[in-house]
Amino acid sequence: MSTFMMYQPLTSGSLIDHAARYHADTEIVSVNTRGGTERTTWQQVAHNAHRVASALDHLGVPSGARCATLAWNNRRHLEIYFGVGAGGRVTHTVNPRLSDEHLIYILNDAEDDVLFFDFSFCPLIQRLRPHLKTVKHYVLMEPHTDDIPEELAPLLFFDELLEHGDKNHRWPEFSETTPASLCYTSGTTGMPKGVLNTHRSLVLHTLSSNQPDGTGISARDCLLPVVPMFHVNAWGTPFIAAMVGARLVLPGAKLDGESLLQLLSSECITVAFGVPVIWANVLEALQNHPRPLPHFRRSFVGGAALSPAMTEIFETEHRIELVHAWGMTETSPIGTINAPLHRPQPLTEAHALTLKSGQGRPVFGIDLRLVDADGQTLPSDGKTRGYLQVRGHWVVGHYFNQDKSALTEDGWFDTGDIGTLDEHGYLILCDRAKDIIKSGGEWISTVELENVAVAHPEIQRAAAIGVTHPKWDERPVLICVRKSGSEVDEAALHLWFQARVPKWQIPDKILFIDTLPMSATGKVLKNELRHEYGQILMGART
Ligand code: AMP
Numbered sequence: 001m002s003t004f005m006m007y008q009p010l011t012s013g014s015l016i017d018h019a020a021r022y023h024a025d026t027e028i029v030s031v032n033t034r035g036g037t038e039r040t041t042w043q044q045v046a047h048n049a050h051r052v053a054s055a056l057d058h059l060g061v062p063s064g065a066r067c068a069t070l071a072w073n074n075r076r077h078l079e080i081y082f083g084v085g086a087g088g089r090v091t092h093t094v095n096p097r098l099s100d101e102h103l104i105y106i107l108n109d110a111e112d113d114v115l116f117f118d119f120s121f122c123p124l125i126q127r128l129r130p131h132l133k134t135v136k137h138y139v140l141m142e143p144h145t146d147d148i149p150e151e152l153a154p155l156l157f158f159d160e161l162l163e164h165g166d167k168n169h170r171w172p173e174f175s176e177t178t179p180a181s182l183c184y185t186s187g188t189t190g191m192p193k194g195v196l197n198t199h200r201s202l203v204l205h206t207l208s209s210n211q212p213d214g215t216g217i218s219a220r221d222c223l224l225p226v227v228p229m230f231h232v233n234a235w236g237t238p239f240i241a242a243m244v245g246a247r248l249v250l251p252g253a254k255l256d257g258e259s260l261l262q263l264l265s266s267e268c269i270t271v272a273f274g275v276p277v278i279w280a281n282v283l284e285a286l287q288n289h290p291r292p293l294p295h296f297r298r299s300f301v302g303g304a305a306l307s308p309a310m311t312e313i314f315e316t317e318h319r320i321e322l323v324h325a326w327g328m329t330e331t332s333p334i335g336t337i338n339a340p341l342h343r344p345q346p347l348t349e350a351h352a353l354t355l356k357s358g359q360g361r362p363v364f365g366i367d368l369r370l371v372d373a374d375g376q377t378l379p380s381d382g383k384t385r386g387y388l389q390v391r392g393h394w395v396v397g398h399y400f401n402q403d404k405s406a407l408t409e410d411g412w413f414d415t416g417d418i419g420t421l422d423e424h425g426y427l428i429l430c431d432r433a434k435d436i437i438k439s440g441g442e443w444i445s446t447v448e449l450e451n452v453a454v455a456h457p458e459i460q461r462a463a464a465i466g467v468t469h470p471k472w473d474e475r476p477v478l479i480c481v482r483k484s485g486s487e488v489d490e491a492a493l494h495l496w497f498q499a500r501v502p503k504w505q506i507p508d509k510i511l512f513i514d515t516l517p518m519s520a521t522g523k524v525l526k527n528e529l530r531h532e533y534g535q536i537l538m539g540a541r542t
Pocket of ligand 1: 306
């Protein structure tokens with residue numbers, strides 16, 4: 001290797017050490033699982049991260065071992081994030097909202113040595129423990145307590161474990177392509193698959209996604225990652241916060257609209273991150289109990305489509321910008337973020353609105369293309385719909401424990417999403433390939449139908465699905481949740497659609513239910529809706 005410039009491996013340890021040295025006193029606020037709020041600093045978090053690594057050395061946990069977490073967003077989780085990975089092991093974050101079957105599969109597939117868990121997951125651990133084949137150390141993320149069921153013994157306590165750790169411990173040296181963290185997909189079709197991020201991919205993701213046209217977080221920000229640390233590294237926010245020394249507020253287990261609103265206001269949050277349903281709940285809380293949020297400027301929203309109607313209400317009524325972003329577990333997750341371009345010729349209002357409602361354009365390090373069903377590249381003309389493929393520095397190559405590449409022959413990852421791209425890379429996602437409605441050979445975007453539905457003042461949430469039809473193969477059916485107190489009916493919504501979409505795209509049926517089934521990662525479970533309502537048009541006249 002040339003020595004003209006210094007070489008230092010890109011590692012997560014360098015991020016936390018930077019925060020400890022140059023942002024030592026910046027506050028980390030953590031809502032505890034058992035109630036109360038704790039305040040610490042980047043320096044104390046870094047000290048504890050070093051203690052985690054050294055305590056794991058004392059326990060004899062080998063380098064490269066997977067250490068799982070079942071935990072909310074809190075400061076101990078943050079210390080594990082850095083201490084495990086920078087200590088040469090792999091932080092394996094596990095989504096507690098998955099089924100027991102998937103959790104057992106994931107923990108055995110990852111062959112975790114250690115399982116760190118929050119107090120609220122004691123009953124879950126009791127159920128899982130008899131089925132876990134490799135876990136040698138169960139660590140409750142608490143000080144020592146006798147307040148735990150007998151069946152959970154033997155058990156280690158996080159704070160006691162750290163007493164055996166050394167805050168001056170030095171991170172081991174290793175290559176930047178060493179694995180740092182492991183996150184499984186949510187497995188809505190088939191079993192979950194593990195995506196193993198390396199230190200290099202994680203640091204490049206952090207650097208690139210935080211550019212001014214990306215998340216643009218600075219040391220002057222106070223961050224609220226509502227997106228859980230148990231799903232795709234909370235979109236990389238702990239690493240971004242450490243890199244720039246931002247103040248970080250970790251919201252714990254209470255993620256309802258009112259609790260979040262409380263934090264947004266009392267902790268002077270400037271920037272937040274969360275899936276659309278979180279912001280729908282915050283909006284409802286805000287409408288029920290209005291309060292000023294003078295510091296809160298913007299939130300990054302992704303994981304599912306953000307409706308333009310919600311963006312507009314936040315902007316016009318509360319001066320809060322919702323920034324739409326796209327990504328997936330396989331892309332670490334940031335792929336695109338919606339930021340405008342400098343345009344010598346201004347766009348028409350309609351074009352600007354269309355682009356604003358989309359998922360944005362790729363950050364440096366991500367490349368996108370569209371292909372047809374035969375894998376032929378399609379034009380990026382802003383009109384042609386195709387299957388979205390991606391490649392880049394933090395995109396999966398092959399899944400954990402699988403020999404086969406996850407990529408196409410020419411090295412791209414097929415996202416399973418369908419959308420359009422324009423010449424600047426602006427992505428507008430129409431659907432998942434498995435959700436798009438195929439009506440008589442034409443595609444109908446469920447996202448577009450849902451956006452029209454939730455723009456209606458009396459509709460809280462909506463999901464469109466393709467339902468088997470005797471003549472057209474599939475036709476759209478819309479399933480809605482009304483706002484409280486509303487009695488809006490099918491006929492009224494039908495008129496609403498008539499005025500807004502071509503006739504052949506109007507849903508054949510509109511149903512109302514109390515709640516939509518949601519996945520562990522904030523997406524509507526459309527396969528459950530298809531299972532329930534998939535045959536309701538079979539008696540339809542052709
Ligand atoms: P996950 O791996 O669980 O994070 O899910 C990734 C999938 O979520 C993507 O492939 C998309 O289908 C969906 N998704 C993520 N962000 C968006 C977005 N902004 N709009 C619509 N769908 C999204």
